[in-house]
Amino acid sequence: MRRQCASFHISELARLRHPVSSTRVLVATPLADLLFYIVAALIAVSQALILRSTARGMHHGPDAAAEPSRTGVVPGPRNVALEWTYAIVPAIGLALLLVFAWRTMHPAVMQVEGVTPPATIGT
Amino acid sequence: MTGPATTNAPDSPAATPTRPLAADLLSLTKPRIISLLLVTTAMPMYVAGSPSLLTVFIVMVGGYLMAGGANAVNMYFDRDIDDVMARTRSRPIPSGRMAPQAVMAFGVASATAATFLLGRFVNPMTAILALGGFYCYVFVYTRWLKRSTPQNIVLGGAAGAFPPLVGWAAVTGTVDIRSVLLFLIVFYWTPPHFWALALNKQVDYGRAGVPMAPNAWGTRETIDQMLWYSVLLVALTLLPVAIGMLGTPYLVAALLLGGWFLRGAWLVWRQRDSGEWSAPAWKLYKYSLLYLALLFAAMAVDRHL
Numbered sequence: 161m162r163r164q165c166a167s168f169h170i171s172e173l174a175r176l177r178h179p180v181s182s183t184r185v186l187v188a189t190p191l192a193d194l195l196f197y198i199v200a201a202l203i204a205v206s207q208a209l210i211l212r213s214t215a216r217g218m219h220h221g222p223d224a225a226a227e228p229s230r231t232g233v234v235p236g237p238r239n240v241a242l243e244w245t246y247a248i249v250p251a252i253g254l255a256l257l258l259v260f261a262w263r264t265m266h267p268a269v270m271q272v273e274g275v276t277p278p279a280t281i282g283t
Numbered sequence: 284m285t286g287p288a289t290t291n292a293p294d295s296p297a298a299t300p301t302r303p304l305a306a307d308l309l310s311l312t313k314p315r316i317i318s319l320l321l322v323t324t325a326m327p328m329y330v331a332g333s334p335s336l337l338t339v340f341i342v343m344v345g346g347y348l349m350a351g352g353a354n355a356v357n358m359y360f361d362r363d364i365d366d367v368m369a370r371t372r373s374r375p376i377p378s379g380r381m382a383p384q385a386v387m388a389f390g391v392a393s394a395t396a397a398t399f400l401l402g403r404f405v406n407p408m409t410a411i412l413a414l415g416g417f418y419c420y421v422f423v424y425t426r427w428l429k430r431s432t433p434q435n436i437v438l439g440g441a442a443g444a445f446p447p448l449v450g451w452a453a454v455t456g457t458v459d460i461r462s463v464l465l466f467l468i469v470f471y472w473t474p475p476h477f478w479a480l481a482l483n484k485q486v487d488y489g490r491a492g493v494p495m496a497p498n499a500w501g502t503r504e505t506i507d508q509m510l511w512y513s514v515l516l517v518a519l520t521l522l523p524v525a526i527g528m529l530g531t532p533y534l535v536a537a538l539l540l541g542g543w544f545l546r547g548a549w550l551v552w553r554q555r556d557s558g559e560w561s562a563p564a565w566k567l568y569k570y571s572l573l574y575l576a577l578l579f580a581a582m583a584v585d586r587h588l
Contacts, residue, residue: 192524195521198521199521199522199525202514203518206518207511209511210511210515214508217496217499217501234492234493235494235499242432246437250438254515257463260460260463261525264460264527
């Protein structure tokens with residue numbers, strides 16, 4: 161019942177968010193949830209791999225001997241803490257985006273969590 | 284016209300190649316780069332609503348002046364390294380065709396005109412955001428990050444991601460999660476796009492002492508990160524569908540365009556140990572330009588279907 165209620169509210173809100181046309185082809189809520197989970201997982205994994213690669217790059221730097229034709233080696237920065245800050249700030253931004261995206265998708269769920277919905281809603 | 288042999292000789296007219304001033308002023312604005320910025324400004328306007336043609340026109344003019352001004356000021360601050368890089372040696376300042384102070388004045392005047400135009404004829408939020416992009420490019424990227432960290436393109440990419448915010452604000456007068464999402468799409472598009480170019484310009488950047496990722500981290504780590512950033516980017520482009528901002532037509536376009544982008548990044552990644560990554564990196568760089576334009580066009584089309 162609660163799920164039906166949430167679905168009703170989300171679809172209504174989706175229509176309200178799109179005043180230009182009410183006939184647009186929007187993805188159904190369960191599918192949207194699934195899409196969100198997939199996106200969140202991909203973002204988490206790729207961000208972790210980016211951080212791992214950043215750590216390797218900071219510690220090892222370019223292998224000039226292995227790349228004799230690439231003569232553009234520039235010494236990396238020495239302030240490791242600052243470099244980590246630069247690397248982590250975008251990751252925090254992404255985490256915040258996912259939180260706000262989830263809250264945008266489920267405002268009705270949060271509203272009805274503590275309220276018993278009327279029996280007629282969602283029918 | 285101008286070639287690699289041209290030196291920085293503003294006091295010797297005989298050595299200064301002749302070129303119409305208008306052509307030099309236009310080149311200061313980097314029109315080819317701005318054309319993509321304008322696409323990522325205009326399309327969000329149609330995602331946000333149904334703007335009048337006049338509003339779109341004013342935002343395009345204001346956006347061009349602001350971005351052009353930022354590019355000119357960038358050339359002023361980077362005049363020392365522009366002179367030692369083959370790619371930038373023929374620009375107006377290093378080639379001696381324009382005085383640095385004149386270039387700075389042109390950039391500031393252009394940005395000032397843009398601020399007035401957007402603030403007076405669109406809305407204050409649009410002008411503030413456009414000016415924010417200007418400051419981000421000039422001070423955060425050019426003056427702070429570019430010469431100090433290999434993360435310059437990652438964080439500095441924020442400057443190039445302002446246009447969707449500007450376009451959105453021009454229609455709605457505000458910024459919300461949907462416009463921030465568009466901002467982040469451009470933000471995360473920037474590293475694989477620019478590093479595909481930087482891979483092929485390592486000698487240039489090395490000569491100038493700019494710590495671009497391939498120069499400071501090495502090609503292997505850079506190519507690794509290009510692939511992971513590409514995965515992240517394509518995932519991010521699906522989020523507008525999940526939050527109900529865009530629909531199925533856009534989802535199909537994002538998957539097709541993103542799939543091709545991932546293929547390009549994969550082809551570069553596959554050659555990371557063989558050293559044969561140059562050609563696939565160039566292909567990825569060129570495709571990334573088309574990708575962003577088509578992705579944003581798909582957003583606008585979806586919104587008005």
